Amino acid sequence: MSFERRERHIIRELNLVPLIDVLLTILFFYMIVSPMMSRGLDVNLPKSEANTVKPEDRIVLTVTKAQEIFVEKERVDIGRLKDVLDSIRKTKPLINVYLRADKDAPYGAVVQVMDVVKRAGIDRLGMVTESAPGGATAQ
Numbered sequence: 001m002s003f004e005r006r007e008r009h010i011i012r013e014l015n016l017v018p019l020i021d022v023l024l025t026i027l028f029f030y031m032i033v034s035p036m037m038s039r040g041l042d043v044n045l046p047k048s049e050a051n052t053v054k055p056e057d058r059i060v061l062t063v064t065k066a067q068e069i070f071v072e073k074e075r076v077d078i079g080r081l082k083d084v085l086d087s088i089r090k091t092k093p094l095i096n097v098y099l100r101a102d103k104d105a106p107y108g109a110v111v112q113v114m115d116v117v118k119r120a121g122i123d124r125l126g127m128v129t130e131s132a133p134g135g136a137t138a139q
Helices: 017-038 078-091 107-119
Strands: 058-063 069-071 074-076 096-101 125-127
Touching (some): 074 078
């Protein structure tokens, strides 16, 4: 008996064809199924005279470069700002306040307005910014 010794060539490369086939199959399945999942149910809702969803209560405070303070479009002195916010808070207890400050406004003026808002008992204070070109909007 002669035993021949055969040398086996070990393939050290990874065969990517089956992996690509599986990925394309998953992609195809996802493309077919995903539009069906994003649709909602078509329901005819009844009409109601009472509004069940309340729009968000919000106030916009503006601090200009010249340190002028506006509540919506009404100019308010910093000494009177707390009284104005207190009266608004009595009528609308869950109110969101958004602060728009000029980028050249003094930092101290902006912090002073934020302090008055916090002392008025308003916990929801957001900062309004513009989106930078190619960037996200920070709020």
